[in-house]
Amino acid sequence: MILVWLRHGETRANREQRYCGWSDPPLNRRGREQAVQAAEALSGLQVQRIWASDLLRCRQTAEPLQSRFSGVEVEEASRLRELSFGKWEGLTYEEIRSRDPERLQGWLTDPHRVSPPGGETLTGMESRLQRWLDSITPELAPGDVGVAVSHGGPIRWFVSRHLEGDPGKFWERSLCHGGILAATWDQKEWREVSVTELMKRGGTG
Template identity: 55%
Template sequence: MKLIWLRHGETNPNRQRRYCGHLDPPLNEKGRCQAEAAAARLAVVEPVAQVVASDLLRARQTAEPLLRQLSTATMQVTPLLRELSFGEWEGLTYGEIYSQNPQALHRWLSDPVRRSPPGGETMTQMGSRLDRWLHEILRHAGTEMRVIAVTHGGPLRWFISRYLKQDPASFWDRSIPHGDVLSVKWEGNRWREQP
């Protein structure tokens, strides 16, 4: 099975980097362009059976151009692909969080696998949602099936650190930019990145 991860397009106005988490902002203009460009790139890959998106608006809006380009693909929406819940920090910038509670921010950045933002999720909690979804698709997917998953930065980092690097502590080491893709293939006992 081949899985193509797609990170949703940008949402924040004026390129402000806010922790959106479970907030539900729409794509901004650049984000809509990123979604269209990603759909055009992915339309030339092998046939895709299914597009699965996080239930949050920014992911669903990123998936819409894919469905127009990939006429044979079906669409599924699931909360299992949602971004990490940032709790009290949702909607805030890094600078705002730092000025309000630098100690809590430092604790979370130092150990996101076991610590959570106040009122939010740990990476392990978010990862358990993602793990359930991966288990489901592997149970139902054929070996030649191709799926595009439209999700967020946190789930992508979790997948890379847990499944590709096999080291959840490497969570901060690699990210996927908005509107970009990561292609992986299930090889029977593990996921491997594809060019």
């Protein structure tokens, strides 16, 4: 099976570099353009399933996909949500640093055990994401393609945990808004593959 991760398009809060988390801003104009471009980039694939975080920015990013792949319904999945930043949501990094420097440093140093105030640890986010991944993997046949529209944090988790094999590399790699990452599952492990290569295969694994 092939799993394609798509990061949602840009929002005004993203442009202002504010932590969104579980808050629910819509896409801005650039974000809507990114969603259309992503659907076009994936148009050569044979997609069987589409999942999206239930937050508005992901549901809006998934709309062009549903138009492109007629007959494939978008399935909302709350487990694909971004990390909850609690009381930090809506704030910039500089605002958080000025208001809560000790908690911020603790979170940056050990995010698996330290959460934003009223928010979620990385361990909590990773647990729900793994439950989602374990639930969808048996549902897809070897040649099937699924697209998951999610957020920066969940995609970092997938890359560090399942592609790099090192959760400690969580901060090392991310996707831009509207960015795409694809991976194949061979019943044992995940391997990254380029969308271009998938097209050459005819859109299947």
